[in-house]
Amino acid sequence: xxxGLKDIEGFEISFHEKSKxxxxxxxxxxxxxxxxxxxxxxxxxxLEYKPFTRFTIAKSLDDISSGKLGDxxxxxxxxxxxxxxxxxxxxxxxxIDQTFLVKLSTAITHLIGNPNxxxxxxxxxxxxxxxxxxxxxxxxxKAYINMDLHTDGTxxxxxxxxxxxxxxxxxxxxxxxxxxLHLDDWEHLNELFYDKAGRQNFTWxxxxxxxxxxxxxxxxxFEDEKGRAQISYIDQFPEPKNMExxxxxxxxxxxxxxxxxxxxxxxxxxSSIVANNYFWLHGRKSFKENKNxxxxxxxxxxxxxxx
Ligand SMILES: [Fe+2]
Numbered sequence: 001x002x003x004g005l006k007d008i009e010g011f012e013i014s015f016h017e018k019s020k021x022x023x024x025x026x027x028x029x030x031x032x033x034x035x036x037x038x039x040x041x042x043x044x045x046x047l048e049y050k051p052f053t054r055f056t057i058a059k060s061l062d063d064i065s066s067g068k069l070g071d072x073x074x075x076x077x078x079x080x081x082x083x084x085x086x087x088x089x090x091x092x093x094x095x096i097d098q099t100f101l102v103k104l105s106t107a108i109t110h111l112i113g114n115p116n117x118x119x120x121x122x123x124x125x126x127x128x129x130x131x132x133x134x135x136x137x138x139x140x141x142k143a144y145i146n147m148d149l150h151t152d153g154t155x156x157x158x159x160x161x162x163x164x165x166x167x168x169x170x171x172x173x174x175x176x177x178x179x180x181l182h183l184d185d186w187e188h189l190n191e192l193f194y195d196k197a198g199r200q201n202f203t204w205x206x207x208x209x210x211x212x213x214x215x216x217x218x219x220x221x222f223e224d225e226k227g228r229a230q231i232s233y234i235d236q237f238p239e240p241k242n243m244e245x246x247x248x249x250x251x252x253x254x255x256x257x258x259x260x261x262x263x264x265x266x267x268x269x270x271s272s273i274v275a276n277n278y279f280w281l282h283g284r285k286s287f288k289e290n291k292n293x294x295x296x297x298x299x300x301x302x303x304x305x306x307x
Pocket of ligand 1: 150151152282
């Protein structure tokens with residue numbers, strides 16, 4: 001038993017091979033078997049239309065994990081030293097189809113907090129494909145362009161404390177790995193965090209596909225209750241008001257992307273990555289070109305219950 005790890009029967013829990021800040025939680029077959037029946041109680045439409053059903057399946061997941069999983073994943077996410085976990089079935093089988101994975105992602109998030117309405121999808125979650133061709137208006141679905149390190153929820157009013165990304169399916173994929181950076185590992189944190197420009201309000205807007213018809217104002221950097229750095233940033237959506245803001249954003253972008261502490265994490269099909277959205281940045285490497293390339297992802301973002 002190491003600091004940060006916990007014993008829960010039916011789960012294989014370890015540090016991620018790339019960083020001790022990320023906890024790997026593999027769900028063993030016996031737990032998957034026991035989830036199938038309670039997950040069958042509701043179809044996806046019920047989960048979408050009746051929010052309380054999501055709590056019912058979340059409670060089933062917690063009960064099947066001896067009542068320990070919920071507390072554990074909350075403690076990981078709120079611990080500044082970790083703040084991130086990857087969870088998924090240890091073994092894939094025909095029982096673990098996309099419907100099962102949507103339900104599993106729903107159950108996990110409803111042990112953490114309430115999901116935000118995802119305006120892109122009009123639901124509490126969004127499913128989307130990354131393919132060879134794309135005519136959308138953001139980097140999200142552009143396979144051959146690096147998606148730079150960023151946080152989510154920069155341009156919405158709702159609090160975005162955490163995010164979950166699940167890989168539902170993947171075909172003909174090389175590259176496209178998840179990139180992650182913990183603020184406290186970043187070589188340039190102090191330089192940028194103490195730069196006055198980063199504490200000013202910036203204006204954040206979003207392209208049409210996001211279906212958000214307002215703009216928000218907030219700084220890039222702010223402090224948590226202990227004075228530690230927190231960030232809300234993405235390259236595409238701030239509208240610099242002047243030269244100072246423009247140059248600050250350029251410097252920030254360059255010093256994030258050149259970081260040697262950026263982690264490159266291949267996410268297995270069926271697995272979800274869940275991260276604290278205030279001190280972890282995430283992105284995606286570009287894919288190797290392939291006409292038949294296809295990846296389907298699910299995302300859920302939300303706030304903690306105890307806010
Ligand atoms: Fe994102």
